[in-house]
Amino acid sequence: MGLRPQNIGTEMPHGYAGSYARQPDMIVSTRPAGARIPFGAALKYDAAGAVVPMGAGDTADAFVGVAAREIKSALEYLDQNTGRYAEKEAVPVFQRGAINVICQKGTAVLGGAVYVRVAENTSYPTAAVGGFEAEADGANTMALSNCQWAGPADANKVAELRILTMQSA
Numbered sequence: 030m031g032l033r034p035q036n037i038g039t040e041m042p043h044g045y046a047g048s049y050a051r052q053p054d055m056i057v058s059t060r061p062a063g064a065r066i067p068f069g070a071a072l073k074y075d076a077a078g079a080v081v082p083m084g085a086g087d088t089a090d091a092f093v094g095v096a097a098r099e100i101k102s103a104l105e106y107l108d109q110n111t112g113r114y115a116e117k118e119a120v121p122v123f124q125r126g127a128i129n130v131i132c133q134k135g136t137a138v139l140g141g142a143v144y145v146r147v148a149e150n151t152s153y154p155t156a157a158v159g160g161f162e163a164e165a166d167g168a169n170t171m172a173l174s175n176c177q178w179a180g181p182a183d184a185n186k187v188a189e190l191r192i193l194t195m196q197s198a
Contacts, residue, residue, distance in 0.1 A: 056123075056126065057126075061080070061120070065113055067113045068098040069128070071083040071145045071159055072092070072122055074197070083145055084158050085149075087145070087171070089171045090196070092145070093124065093196065094123045094192065097120075127192075129189055132188040133156050133160040134163065136163055136181065136182075137178035139179060142163070142177070143177060144161070144170040145161060145171055147170060161190065175195075178191070
């Protein structure tokens with residue numbers, strides 16, 4: 030009986046948005062959700078101290094981390110492919126370390142700048158407000174100075190985001 034070698038390809042996908050990418054240099058805190066939060070979302074604190082997705086008009090100093098992915102049951106019968114936290118659920122917030130996120134626009138490169146979209150641009154209809162990007166879009170995006178891309182995205186647009194330092198407790 031001879032060996033049956035297998036070829037699994039030359040590239041492995043990163044996994045899913047919100048999954049941690051490397052250990053042990055990571056800090057993860059648990060905070061209550063102040064709104065529905067998808068896995069891998071950029072987060073900020075609301076007035077009550079809960080975490081909510083970043084959005085229109087936010088500034089880089091509001092960034093507190095990324096919603097980590099957890100194995101849990103679907104919250105809605107008709108939308109079982111989108112992982113998210115419901116309001117008031119406990120959310121693991123990546124505040125330092127490497128985590129997988131969707132890079133919705135641009136080409137992520139090792140050491141490249143990370144941006145979050147804070148305003149819509151009709152030229153890029155698939156670039157959602159609050160999403161991570163690898164290229165600036167004027168006043169429509171803001172740079173996260175404490176983050177870098179750790180390499181290119183895979184075929185599913187999942188890329189490794191490295192949070193270098195904690196910005197907020």
